[in-house]
Amino acid sequence: MYPAEFFSFITYILLAKSFLLVSGGNTYGSSIKFYNGATINTHTSHDLTTAENVADDAGFNLTRTTMIFVHGYNESPDTATSATLINAYLTNGQYNILAFDWRNGAAGTLIDVANRIDGSVILLVLIWLEKSENILLGGLDKRNLLTGLDPAIIYTDPDILNYNHARFVDIIHTDIGGLGIIQNTGTVDFFPNGGVARQPGCPIFPITVGQIACSHMRSIYYWAESVARGNQTTFLSVNRANPNIIIQMGNNCPTSYVQGYYDLTTNHSPPFSMT
Ligand SMILES: *[C@@H]1O[C@H](CO)[C@@H](O)[C@H](O)[C@H]1NC(C)=O
Numbered sequence: 001m002y003p004a005e006f007f008s009f010i011t012y013i014l015l016a017k018s019f020l021l022v023s024g025g026n027t028y029g030s031s032i033k034f035y036n037g038a039t040i041n042t043h044t045s046h047d048l049t050t051a052e053n054v055a056d057d058a059g060f061n062l063t064r065t066t067m068i069f070v071h072g073y074n075e076s077p078d079t080a081t082s083a084t085l086i087n088a089y090l091t092n093g094q095y096n097i098l099a100f101d102w103r104n105g106a107a108g109t110l111i112d113v114a115n116r117i118d119g120s121v122i123l124l125v126l127i128w129l130e131k132s133e134n135i136l137l138g139g140l141d142k143r144n145l146l147t148g149l150d151p152a153i154i155y156t157d158p159d160i161l162n163y164n165h166a167r168f169v170d171i172i173h174t175d176i177g178g179l180g181i182i183q184n185t186g187t188v189d190f191f192p193n194g195g196v197a198r199q200p201g202c203p204i205f206p207i208t209v210g211q212i213a214c215s216h217m218r219s220i221y222y223w224a225e226s227v228a229r230g231n232q233t234t235f236l237s238v239n240r241a242n243p244n245i246i247i248q249m250g251n252n253c254p255t256s257y258v259q260g261y262y263d264l265t266t267n268h269s270p271p272f273s274m275t
């Protein structure tokens with residue numbers, strides 16, 4: 001007998017499956033990885049077509065919130081930025097940690113990748129997180145939390161990640177004017193340092209690919225810091241319309257009764273949160 005949140009989790013496995021266009025039944029060798037050890041090196045892996053079986057793996061704890069990380073363009077769960085995020089959840093210790101590994105689908109030219117994914121689900125090069133919640137929710141859809149970490153501008157699908165895609169959608173903008181979307185489409189949208197490129201600490205004259213993506217990736221590092229620091233108060237953000245409303249950006253963001261645009265500033269280097 002599975003509790004209700006398990007079915008939320010299954011919903012997201014199915015969403016992950018539909019993320020890749022199965023033209024010709026091709027899932028590009030994608031898999032779901034489950035991190036059930038003390039370090040990122042310990043994990044199980046399930047072919048996407050049988051990914052639900054992950055819930056039977058040793059260490060999968062049905063009373064915990066399940067987090068699914070979906071990496072972006074030319075990334076994988078093993079790249080440095082992804083690893084920082086997964087390690088943050090290992091440090092936190094309160095989650096079932098899953099990663100949707102679609103590295104083969106995410107590789108190639110932007111056009112290649114755009115043609116492989118189901119644009120009706122989400123935007124290309126979106127870096128996102130999904131969480132089930134340990135509460136019983138009403139509907140079959142829109143039950144969970146979805147986070148867009150600087151969703152990318154590159155593929156202008158009309159069904160861009162937005163507040164309709166989950167019960168609560170938070171978006172962290174860190175590269176407006178660069179790789180990030182310019183639309184504000186979340187239930188809440190956060191704008192660290194204005195949300196624009198260049199984020200503090202990123203190079204003025206980027207040369208390497210990593211440097212060019214620095215502001216884009218900052219969203220993930222901010223999120224990871226909030227996760228690793230658990231219940232500590234981090235990334236206090238001020239509502240643009242009503243400065244009396246202050247909430248936390250990141251994993252401790254309240255997921256009910258909040259909406260709108262929130263501003264904050266960060267440090268140049270870790271710890272990025274000013275609190
Ligand atoms: C499952 O997770 C809950 C909540 O974190 C924890 O209290 C419990 O000990 C865990 N069960 C096992 C078998 O680890």
Ligand SMILES: *[C@@H]1O[C@H](CO)[C@@H](O)[C@H](O)[C@H]1NC(C)=O
Pocket residue numbers: 230231
């Ligand atoms: C954080 O808060 C939650 C909810 O109040 C609690 O269950 C958990 O034990 C806390 N974690 C830590 C590390 O204090």
